[in-house]
């Protein structure tokens with residue numbers, strides 16, 4: 001029987017090994033939540049200790065890939081929380097677009113692509129397709145591969161208006177495949193938000209339903225990096241329960257629930 005100290009040591013060693021293997025630092029994720037999630041997963045897979053689990057993963061590629069998927073939590077759908085996308089379309093985009101022929105957008109932690117493709121579909125009523133360029137990133141290479149494929153089950157499309165569904169998806173072999181025109185407007189790339197550098201010059205950054213997993217310290221660093229990556233007047237769009245405490249510290253102003261406008265050209269930290 002392991003005592004509490006052994007259990008903690010076993011977990012600590014595991015997250016060190018994961019960091020070495022994947023460069024993912026689980027210490028920057030909320031510990032209680034992550035530990036509970038991974039402990040339940042390891043037990044469900046039939047392992048008593050994280051040591052046994054790690055060793056087994058090193059012998060079994062599928063177990064390792066399944067673990068990565070479980071750890072990163074990839075749940076998503078098109079136009080997730082539709083009312084917020086309505087605000088984006090009606091209130092925020094018109095402000096960003098004033099006087100612009102094209103805008104630069106980033107979907108950070110994009111999972112299997114539903115979020116950046118939703119944005120592309122929305123932008124298509126403002127721009128020509130060849131003028132739409134969206135960067136989409138995620139830490140998990142498997143979800144990036146699926147996003148590039150652009151094949152979805154019907155449930156993922158439940159918030160897509162039927163006119164869009166008809167125009168931009170092909171229904172074949174039991175799934176919906178997004179058309180090449182939409183696919184070409186999104187550039188997918190693997191990126192760890194907690195350790196990799198960011199590009200800059202964005203007018204809109206969407207980062208939703210991932211901040212909740214990070215520690216407060218990690219979030220502070222991330223908000224600074226997002227603010228630097230935004231053009232003045234650009235917007236950060238976050239998920240439900242991810243509101244920013246004291247946004248002015250990052251030269252951000254909350255103009256609508258979950259939408260933050262970059263207020264100044266220069267940062268002072």
Ligand SMILES: C[S@@+](CC[C@H](N)C(=O)[O-])C[C@H]1O[C@@H](n2cnc3c(N)ncnc32)[C@H](O)[C@@H]1O
Pocket residue numbers: 072073074075076077080108109110111112115137138139140143191192193194207208209210239
């Ligand atoms: C719940 S999904 C959110 C997807 C989409 N943004 C949405 O709101 O529907 C969380 C995504 O965050 C990604 N993720 C987790 N940690 C990350 C990190 N450190 N850097 C980049 N992406 C990360 C996961 O791989 C997963 O695809």
